[in-house]
Amino acid sequence: MARIAFTAASSAKFFSPRPTQGAAAIAAVSVTRMSSRAKLRSGIGGIIPDLLVHLVGIVALQSLDNHDPHGKLDQ
Numbered sequence: 001m002a003r004i005a006f007t008a009a010s011s012a013k014f015f016s017p018r019p020t021q022g023a024a025a026i027a028a029v030s031v032t033r034m035s036s037r038a039k040l041r042s043g044i045g046g047i048i049p050d051l052l053v054h055l056v057g058i059v060a061l062q063s064l065d066n067h068d069p070h071g072k073l074d075q
């Protein structure tokens with residue numbers, strides 16, 4: 001019976017919720033995340049998404065220009 005009690009006590013300790021992180025730890029993670037995003041935006045990581053958004057916008061505008069309200073495309 002003592003072994004069961006010991007196992008239960010150690011399991012409870014292991015599975016109990018961890019204390020919440022302090023404000024300093026949360027702030028450090030936030031700064032790291034923002035720094036990583038900034039690095040992606042500068043350089044090639046930022047150019048490709050911006051270019052894709054621009055190209056999608058051009059295609060959307062062209063399809064609107066060619067659209068006939070009666071269901072026919074201009075040719």
